[in-house]
Amino acid sequence: MLGLQVRLHHIAPGGIRLTRSGWEVTLKLLPPSRIGCPASILPPRLASAGVAAMLPRPTRPSRRGFLKIGSLGLGGLTLPNLLRAESAAGVRSSHKSVILIYLVGGPPHQDMFDLKPDAPKEVAGPWKPVATNVTGVQICEAFPKLARNMDKLAIVRSLVGNQADHDAAQTFHGHHPRKPAPAGGWPQLGSAVAKVQGAVGPAVPPFVSLCYTCTHGPYNEPGPGFVGPAASPFRAMGQTREDMVLRGITVNQLAERKALLAGFDDLRRDIDATGGMKGMDAFTQQAFGLLTSSRMAEALDVSREPLAVRERYGTGDPKLFMDANGAPRVPQSLLMARRLVEAGARVVTLNYSKWDWHGGLNAEGRANNSIFLREKEDFPVFDQCVSALVEDLHARGLDKDCTVVVMGEFGRTPKISAQVGRDHWPAVNCVLLAGGGMRTGQVIGATDKIAGEAVSRPVTFAELFATLYHNLGIDVNQVTLPDLTGRPQYLVEDNAQPVRELL
Known part of the structure; x- marks a missing residue:
């Protein structure tokens, strides 16, 4: 919708x-x-x-x-002019926001942010850990730019309560899809925020989706749930964007x-x-x-950014869907997300590439679908665009107000399969976080010797989403929304609280 x-x-x-x-x-x-x-x-x-x-x-x-x-922002009010006008009038233009980056299909946590170099060969894989600019923290050698920005990042290595099937819902609203849901279904983060807080201004919707529609239905966003269609995202990558012309x-x-x-x-x-x-x-x-405003259209137009900025993020083909049923690998979606939160969006969601690397033949019959060949393709592009976004937030003074969260629906099996891939692993997952005024430069939680189970500080999805709501200025202990039966529902379950280590 x-x-x-x-x-x-x-x-x-x-x-x-x-x-x-x-x-x-x-x-x-x-x-x-x-x-x-x-x-x-x-x-x-x-x-x-x-x-x-x-x-x-x-x-x-x-x-x-x-x-x-009075004036409704008509004529000549470009995004830069609007921001300058707000500054001259003494209007606080900042607001709290979240950019949620969904890694479609479930990325391999033990090959990215929780490497186990001393594990058996059938677990460790070919990648080596590399030191970051935070003493004692290591990540994959394929992420040199992220390593240089580790002081601006936080890694949760112990996300538990993941599902075992491909279903993006939990990634977008924090509730396990196998648990009973209230009448109408749970709203995703952006829809709940749109309902609770509304728009920052009239020109930009509170919730914008940059997600491409995946042919595999469960990879797509779950929708507004019981808060209703008025809180659905503005879908900027489809027909809606095309209709923003005379x-x-x-x-x-x-x-x-x-x-x-x-x-x-x-x-x-x-x-x-x-x-x-x-x-x-x-x-x-x-x-x-x-x-009555060009603000939204300009925010979606990344060509207005200097060429040097666009090159820092990298480029991609929005028509090239990874493995046919995933999402495109489009780094400039991250740049567009940054422009949208600057323009006034509270929540921006996007899906990025396809990470369901079981090995063997892929959906297009490619024989070279080894997880490590795919990682060699994807990791450098991911390193470049996520680092560019994090650096941009700090350079533009958005790091206190905008939270970035990067994750997939589950982790991958410790043992490498006979097809040279890793299968679904719901026991533990990794999350990458930045901005939001959080305490960065740290790792939260730990897994065992093969990255198979959380052995310290397990973090639940409810705690993670309580943190996102907290960063948006929403108290999950106080705010409720009525479901379709009129029963008030808290935004997160189990009386979950924000991750204290991040606050």
Whole structure:
């Protein structure tokens, strides 16, 4: 279910229609005399072009009330200009956010962040551990950039309570899919946050998904659950993004709209002094915000970043799905995620590559599907883009406000299979964390000599998600949401608390 779909169509001189799953709102341009205000109070360009009124009733603001809405960010308000305007006005533009990176299929924890060089050969694999910039902490030699940034990272080596099947749900909401769920199902993190906190501003939805749709259904996000479709993510990688353009408008009509936008830019910036827009439903508010600001579209346009920044993240082909049913290996999704949280998104999710490396033939019949050949392909790209994101957050002052969490649905078997792969291993998993004002430069938990079981400080999914909610400013001990029966539900189970070592 799309959290928002904006379709812009020309329907009449001065009219634009917005639709979302059957809902329709019309934005029409009317002369000042039609809404009961003298043209003399408007800037000249706006007086000649007309002003906007929302139709149909009863959600339409009053004629006087509309003027109190003021400037809605129309015309010329690019993302950099908006940020500068907020700074000049003394407005705190920072907000708490989470970027959740899902490694589709379950990555091999013992080959990445929990190497066991002294284990038997059939367990250890070919990789050697390398020292990081934190004394005593070692990770895979294929991650030299992450090793140099270990002081900005935290590794949980003892995530327990994983499932054994491919199902992304637990990775996105923290609840085991085999346990009973409340009526309507658990909402994923972004949907719960959208319901509890709402949007930072009108131009950017609180929850944006950069996840590509996988042909293997269980790899996809679980959805909003009992909080309902209004809290679904804005899906920026599909039809929604394509609909963020004007269609069927002539050059003259476009010029008329540009004149209107330029006029609105001269009006007051104190949006909606009376709170009249609160009467609009959630879909209309999001649609109107997207229509009247370029902020979202610019955040999705990574070409606006300097070439040097884009090259630091690396490139990938969004049409090349790993093993056909995984996700593409697109490093610039991480750059787009950073731009989105800067623009105002609270939660951004993305899926990255395909990590289900059992060995043998892959889904396309490739014989060279050895886990170690695949790691040799994927690890350097992963090292580059995740390091670039972490460095960017610190360079831009976002490391206290934006949390990054990287994980898959389970770990992999300690013993290497006859097909030169590793199979599903729910007993223990690894998580990589950064930002969020957390205590980084540390490893939490430990596993046994073959990375098969947690032997110290086991961390549950509920504790991990309690930490993410805490970093977003949500108290999991206090906040509840009603399920479809009206019963209040806490966001995490088992009275779980945030991971104290990270706070």
